Amino acid sequence: MATEPATDSTLQGPAAWEQQAEKERVHGLGPWRLGLRRLRRNKVALLFGFLFILLVAACAAAPLWADHVAKTTANANHLSDVIRVDGKDKNVVGLDGVPIGPQWLKADGKFFLGADRNGRDIMVRLLYGGRNSLVIGIIAAIITTVLSIVLGLVAGYFRGPIDAVIRALLDVMWSFPVIILGVALGVALALGGLDIGPIHLAGDSLGIPIFIIGLVYVPYMARPVRGQVLSLREKEFVEAARAQGAGPIRIMFTEVMPNLASTVIVFFTLLIANAILLESALSFLGAGVQPPSPSWGTMIDEGVDRVATAPHLAIVPGVMLVLTVLSLNVFGDGVRDALDPRAKVRLER
């Protein structure tokens, strides 16, 4: 509520798009066909969408690389190991703790991107870490979306006291500094684990960062959803359904919700991107994925204070993370332009 006045009038899509859309609508195409057609024309967005799929595929194939090329696991240390490169023996980790840099294919694919401080294969950890980062991003985005839709629907549809309570709740979450809330929860939950009803999440499970990240972005999405529901409930088709005797639940889910689809889709890709970024920030402050499981965030965190002697530790996971988030952002941008150029999407803080 606090920022609606601001955001409402901010992110107007280019008016040119609107005129174009109007023209196309006249030709009798449905909004979804129209959107798809526009997206197909946006070559850059498609290219980055494809890049994202490639990155996901690479991470999915992590065990293949680990078993057949690197011949190690994500958590196996090689502290005192020696490898043969170009006929010379090299320590995986030097006596002063400096790990070996990228070997590319010189050591038969071992330590393709070098080793970390524990002598673990960076390439293997990068792929497995990517899995964790992506899983966190995607599931957290799903949680945010579901919670936002439910809260937004209920608040916007019923209005009155229910709306007031939900809005107050969202206001509190909104005013809580995202990073402080995330880190505080992360530190506290990593120690004690978390019980949500029958589900128990151990302190070191991926569920904890997923839950935290899924939660903190709710107000950013629930507010615009609520705004949209407020206007949708006054539309003729809702009136018609109500006149036919449909109950509130039915109206919410069969009449109102389908009309939120484009907003949700636009939000979803960007939510994934931001969830991955937030995971990295939490890990940097020690409250993200718990060791020894890798994630891009924890890997960057381990690398930033070794930039002088082992720059690959920070640069490799960082570049992967930027590529992934960028591909999601560009693709998401394209989806927004195609489906709903007037969408108000704002997540970063």
Place this chain on the structure above:
Amino acid sequence: MGRFIVRRLMQMTFVMFAVSILTFLIFNVIPNGDPAVRMAGRQPTETQIEAIRREWGFNDSIFVQYWTTMKKVFTGDLVSYFTQLPVGEEIVKGLPRTMSLAIGAAILWMFVAICFGLYSAVRAGKFADRFLTIIALIGISMPVFWIGALMNHYLGYKLGWFPNGGYVELTKDPIDWAYHLILPWTALAILFIGFYSRVLRSNVLDTINEDYVRTARAKGLTERQIMVRHVLRNSMIPIVTLWGLDFGAVVGGGAILTETVFDLQGVGQYAAEAIGQLDVPPVLATTMFSAFFIVLLNAIVDIVYAYLDPRIRLQ
């Protein structure tokens, strides 16, 4: 108008209250987190732990503990459990640093975003526009601590173009102050430049098609005059409000990562350290401080908006 302001103030108080309770609770459920035992050192005796509990009121019920802690927040008597230093004083010491970072970065991102956004809009669809769009998206895709650490190392230490972190007081040496802050400002601003330039671009494109711009063009004003006098001015209003909100958010916690990477020792870094030590009083105080800034700037923006647009007041 008066009633609107009162309502906002009441809402602010409620939010702050809720934030403080939530923070207090989060840190009270930590297992083995008993502060008395940690304060007693590595070789504690029962006598000593009991004395600490008595002195600091850890035996009281959680409601009483919350109440006494909150009282101390407002009287300024709040001290850290592990250094026994007054929390308020530490925040006041960090404030100029956090403010220097936030204000400078805010000015920088606004200025650069206007240049990028305008240029992009004027060249809409051309190569320059596409290029700037990609640059902007890269900007919002980078973790600030990652790019900050790389900048600090390569530009600060390796090349020696900038200081390698740290802070110099403005009153001591304004030039050195700015010199030390260039890298942090840039790192923090990158994200917002990316975002703002995209928003401005679409606002400008919208405005260009408005009737009054066409009228101005018909009157024979030059493109430059049209751009500055009509288009930019009207596209800026929403951006300025966003700017207010983001400024609040940066002071209220958004600066944590930047401060930590560049070792600025502002309020954010203080908060991050306190969380790391599970030191409840400073965590509580810094969280409330952060929430206060976020809520305050939200309220200011709303009030200004309500003043400009009477329809909102009725909501």
Place this chain on the structure above:
Amino acid sequence: MIVIAACGGDDDKSSSSGTGGGGKEGGSITISETSQPDYLDPALSYTVNGWEPLSTVYTGLVAYKRAEGQEGSTLIPGLATELPKVSSDGTTYELTLRDGLKYSDGTPVKASDFERTIQRVLNLESGGSAFYLGIKGADAYVKNGKAEADIPGIETDDAAGTITITLNEPDGTFSNVLAMPFGALVPGDTPFKNLTRNPPPGVGQFKITESVPNRQFVLEKNANFPDLGPDNPPAHLDKITAKIIKSAQRQAQDVISGKLDYMQDPPPADIKPEVKAKYSDRYEEITTASTYYFFMNTRVAPFDNPKVREAVNYGVDKPGLARIFAGEVAPGCSFLPPGMPGFDEALDVDNCPWGNPNEPPDLEKARALIKEAGADGMDVTVYGNNDDPTDKVTEAYADMLTKMGLNAKPKILDGGVYFQTIGNQKTKAQTGFSNWFQDFPHPKNFMFLVDGKSIQETNNQNFGNVDDPEITKGIAELTREPELTDEVTDRWKDLNNKLVERAWIVPYGHRKLATFVSERMDFENCTRFHPVWNNDYTSFCLK
């Protein structure tokens, strides 16, 4: 490595233990600490980075000789005329104050100030209170909570300058306890509160003239510093400004460039290779009296089986762990550290029963023993905290256990709750990280960590619940010995041998610290690494 460090130490000692030396007098320097010392109040500070500066500002009745190596562990009279006279039953300590002593603000030192000093430690619930609870009536004093109440075990006479301390039972470490900063005298009117922002005056080479927490503090030469003899000489420098700089990277870079003259922490791993390569003429590593070890909970499977504990001792890759510490750990297998009376260098390296700690481990043997014990594939949770590099060490240790045939998983806790969690019997922590730095050079200060009598339900420090009847009995007997004679020291040495041979714990090395100074400092003649206080600021001088 130990040998090299020791040699370096000898070189320096010859030139800098005498007063004056070749060093220039006067001048001021700027130094850095990575974090604000926990307290700048002698009653409360209980960390290395607090003691390093405070040991130059405050002096106790008893002190340590300002020298390097073993010699620096020698107790000398501090503000007292001579070392305490201990009664034959070992419970009464008598001391006499030197004449004409003055605090840095000019106030004369009185014998009764000692009682106030101890009252402050106890009343402020300092981390050091445990050391003084053995004084008669101290426990009751803490329980009743009245600051000004008398402690029956401390009798003082201001006119004669005598101080008599009565203990509940004999405690061979008590002279060392008197030399801790907690026991360093402060004026009798010092208030009962944390004085970090305005530290009380003391008797020391320096006085603290400014203290802005988390920013900086300033030490200036104390004009009222009395002549305490050649073993405790005055300082060379006039002024030391200590800045708090959180980034170790920046500190090292600034010492290289000369913006700083000294950094308290060793240069971080990322900068160290450069420092060693280019600035070895002003950099030195010293092995400290500390031990890093893994505890194994003898009450919980599979570590209740001696075979498993032996296996772990065989299978831990000690040089590998040293790599994680960027070479800042000297591999060793003795629990008592170098520099500590009772330390046996042969046991530590060459005659280590588990193989030379500088060589790769005997994994085959470890695996065989685990199989023999029937612990193959057993689940083990390895505890560690999130301090750098403890988390990495814990991960590596878990991987080593897995390689030995167990199924180990690390569990990294926040540093703030770590020792409390593993010290709680309910946690049933199987195995994990621990370390200890000496508080004072007495074997008891290490051996209490493996004393069967010190096992507790909560706040346990004997994390592995080690309770070897012979060792427990030995500790109790030896603690009562008022003096560390050669014979007593040998018996401590014997206990340490038994502890290591019976595989109760897994010691893997001793931490190295460093001295790294700027170009303008006289590194050759004026840097003294004291075994208790670390880098001794009173020895610093400019070229």
